[in-house]
Amino acid sequence: MKKNSALFFSLSYAIVCITLFSTSSIAQTSAKKVIISKPTESQIAEGKALIAKSDCLACHKLDIKLVGPSYKDVAKKYPATEANYKILSQKIISGGKGNWGEIPMVAHANVTLTDAKKMVQYILSIK
Ligand code: HEC
Structure with missing residues (x-):
């Protein structure tokens, strides 16, 4: 009887440890994936x-x-993450097509990366 309860305790201790460990690592990975800025x-x-x-x-x-697409639609498609700021800033500067259709977005070689990022920050903040 005594042996059984000791076994029970060590088993439940192990389960608690595993649960704590796995939930904390899940929280960490999901925090890493989507950094809403x-x-x-x-x-x-x-x-x-x-x-x-x-x-x-x-x-x-x-x-x-x-x-081109409405800014509301762009904001719906892309969450406000650093990764999306980067992708869309590049697209404003270099132009390109294919994400919304075959009409190309013109390049804006005179727009700096800093300014393009601010434009994207505004667009993705539209609700
Ligand atoms: C001549 C028309 C035109 C002008 C001017 C223009 N765009 Fe676009 N834009 C488009 C088109 C067309 C698309 C869709 C491209 C595609 O399908 O990938 C687009 C797409 C975009 C996207 C989404 C990109 C993607 O990959 O999903 C953003 C953000 C954007 N434009 C921002 C801007 C900003 C900021 C400016 C001004 C600096 C600008 N656009 C000027 C036509 C234009």
């Missing part, structure tokens, strides 16, 4: 102003598809 109000405002100054609004509107 929250830009500051001023980064968003600057991004909006940069877009207004550039030619973007000739092809993009806030919530209707024009030549």
